[in-house]
Amino acid sequence: MEIRTAFHKKLRQIQGEILAMGNMVEKAIEQSIEALKNRNLDMANRIITDDRNINRKRYEIEERCIQLIATQQPMASDLRNIICILNIITELERIGDYAEGIAKIVLMIGDEPPLKPLIDIPRMAEKTVDMLHRSLDALGNHNAEAARQIATEDNEVDDLYDQVFRELLSFMIEDPKTITRATRLIWVAHNLERSADRVTNICERVVFFVTGKMEEIGASKY
Amino acid sequence: MNINLELTDKKAPVSGEVRMSTKNLSLYYGDFQALRDITLNIPENAITAVIGPSGCGKSTFLRLFNRMNDLITGVKVDGRVELDGINIYDRDIDVVELRKKVGMVFQKPNPFPMSVFENVAFGPRRHGRKNRMELEDVVEKSLKQAALWDEVKDKLGQSALALSGGQQQRLCIARVLAVEPEVILMDEPCSALDPIATLRIEDLMKSLAENYTIVIVTHNMQQAARVSDMSAFFMMEEDRAGILVEYGPTAELFTNPKDKRTEDYITGRFG
Ligand SMILES: Nc1ncnc2c1ncn2[C@@H]1O[C@H](COP(=O)(O)OP(=O)(O)O)[C@@H](O)[C@H]1O
Ligand SMILES: [Mg+2]
Numbered sequence: 001m002e003i004r005t006a007f008h009k010k011l012r013q014i015q016g017e018i019l020a021m022g023n024m025v026e027k028a029i030e031q032s033i034e035a036l037k038n039r040n041l042d043m044a045n046r047i048i049t050d051d052r053n054i055n056r057k058r059y060e061i062e063e064r065c066i067q068l069i070a071t072q073q074p075m076a077s078d079l080r081n082i083i084c085i086l087n088i089i090t091e092l093e094r095i096g097d098y099a100e101g102i103a104k105i106v107l108m109i110g111d112e113p114p115l116k117p118l119i120d121i122p123r124m125a126e127k128t129v130d131m132l133h134r135s136l137d138a139l140g141n142h143n144a145e146a147a148r149q150i151a152t153e154d155n156e157v158d159d160l161y162d163q164v165f166r167e168l169l170s171f172m173i174e175d176p177k178t179i180t181r182a183t184r185l186i187w188v189a190h191n192l193e194r195s196a197d198r199v200t201n202i203c204e205r206v207v208f209f210v211t212g213k214m215e216e217i218g219a220s221k222y
Numbered sequence: 223m224n225i226n227l228e229l230t231d232k233k234a235p236v237s238g239e240v241r242m243s244t245k246n247l248s249l250y251y252g253d254f255q256a257l258r259d260i261t262l263n264i265p266e267n268a269i270t271a272v273i274g275p276s277g278c279g280k281s282t283f284l285r286l287f288n289r290m291n292d293l294i295t296g297v298k299v300d301g302r303v304e305l306d307g308i309n310i311y312d313r314d315i316d317v318v319e320l321r322k323k324v325g326m327v328f329q330k331p332n333p334f335p336m337s338v339f340e341n342v343a344f345g346p347r348r349h350g351r352k353n354r355m356e357l358e359d360v361v362e363k364s365l366k367q368a369a370l371w372d373e374v375k376d377k378l379g380q381s382a383l384a385l386s387g388g389q390q391q392r393l394c395i396a397r398v399l400a401v402e403p404e405v406i407l408m409d410e411p412c413s414a415l416d417p418i419a420t421l422r423i424e425d426l427m428k429s430l431a432e433n434y435t436i437v438i439v440t441h442n443m444q445q446a447a448r449v450s451d452m453s454a455f456f457m458m459e460e461d462r463a464g465i466l467v468e469y470g471p472t473a474e475l476f477t478n479p480k481d482k483r484t485e486d487y488i489t490g491r492f493g
Contacts, residue, residue, distance in 0.1 A: 002490070002491050002492070003490040003491070003492065004489070004490030004491070007490065008490075008491075073444050073447075074489075075443065075447070075476050075477075075488040075489055076476060076477060076478065076479050076484075076485050076488050076489050077485060077489060078489045079476070079477060080477065080478070211478075212477060212478025213478075
């Protein structure tokens with residue numbers, strides 16, 4: 001017979017909130033790349049203003065966690081769950097900031113002619129969003145194995161980053177007039193690479209929540 | 223509670239020797255088995271908490287260590303209970319001497335209806351210390367150790383019953399300390415106290431643990447988490463016999479219990 005039903009209901013509500021926050025962040029990353037592809041400055045501006053909602057959500061969740069700790073004295077997996085959530089919202093907020101960073105780069109680029117068709121950068125974004133989504137699923141399903149697996153996939157994002165970097169470097173070497181535009185794209189790729197690193201941090205937190213062990217999973221190349 | 227698991231010494235929160243232990247210990251009240259096959263080591267100069275649902279045998283377990291269960295008719299004990307490696311259920315054990323070494327504090331403060339001074343002097347007097355000066359020293363020292371001296375030093379002659387509940391409980395602790403025990407057993411020592419008095423007792427326990435081995439039974443999990451170094455989780459089997467489900471460093475038991483039953487109990491998923 002479950003005794004602390006009210007407390008556990010609140011905890012599940014927070015889990016729901018974190019999924020909602022995750023959706024906001026996924027959307028921000030996706031749209032930032034969309035804005036980059038289509039030179040959509042309105043969209044870029046919207047991402048920048050919407051980032052405030054992500055930050056607000058983070059503080060909302062944090063406050064709820066603090067209240068639960070103060071009033072309910074959570075123990076064992078409940079305690080680990082709350083600690084895990086507190087860490088994950090920080091990671092999510094940062095990923096949101098990277099999306100905002102990309103949006104700002106989009107504004108800088110403005111309507112400059114494209115340097116080249118974008119292929120690997122959207123792939124990086126897609127992979128990162130996919131990893132992020134699955135990491136939060138792993139949280140919801142208490143699946144440490146899935147979390148470990150997702151973290152290792154960070155390599156794929158790193159490899160794409162390498163590729164983007166080398167390609168843009170060759171553009172710059174061939175034609176120094178492309179340096180400004182190429183550099184901006186490298187910044188975009190860098191923001192994505194960092195986002196994927198943050199996802200691996202989320203995965204580590206999920207593993208901690210489920211197993212009680214703090215593991216550093218597959219140190220990232222970058 | 224320390225959350226940074228890797229950086230803490232939670233794997234070995236206590237370095238001391240084993241002070242007391244039970245080995246394959248079973249206890250029966252007549253035909254009813256109250257404890258089943260309990261093997262557990264209690265470390266020296268540390269606080270060991272016993273938690274578990276009501277009726278799972280916590281008090282019974284605690285009373286093993288000073289043979290208080292002997293006072294109940296029909297009690298039968300199987301297995302060993304050791305103090306410093308000696309089986310205290312051996313025939314030639316002097317129970318009076320044992321209870322001097324292993325003191326006990328009860329749920330409800332139970333001061334004697336006499337003065338504060340006489341309460342504390344009672345034990346030493348009974349053990350043959352008669353010299354007034356010596357007794358004064360013992361009383362002062364014990365009351366200081368029990369963090370009560372400052373509050374009662376001007377009313378040592380007054381009735382102990384006039385003290386507040388929290389003060390009475392500290393007086394009972396002072397009374398135990400006065401006979402210079404090695405182990406202190408506490409059975410829900412704060413359940414009759416208000417929250418502040420409770421925190422004072424917990425703080426006192428922490429300081430006493432530097433020199434004494436303490437075993438506390440508590441129905442308050444947060445209290446076990448706050449004060450103890452080691453925690454033992456007891457539970458009842460189908461036939462209501464108490465068993466030890468899990469025993470380990472408190473920081474570990476309350477953050478990452480090994481047994482699903484412990485997890486369910488401390489997170490309130492069953493009870
Ligand atoms: N003097 C006694 N005679 C018979 N049964 C007892 C006696 N004392 C306790 N019991 C039984 O032993 C079990 C454990 O009791 P106890 O040690 O007081 O549990 P707890 O302290 O965990 O609540 C209970 O089922 C209780 O009814
Ligand atoms: Mg009891």
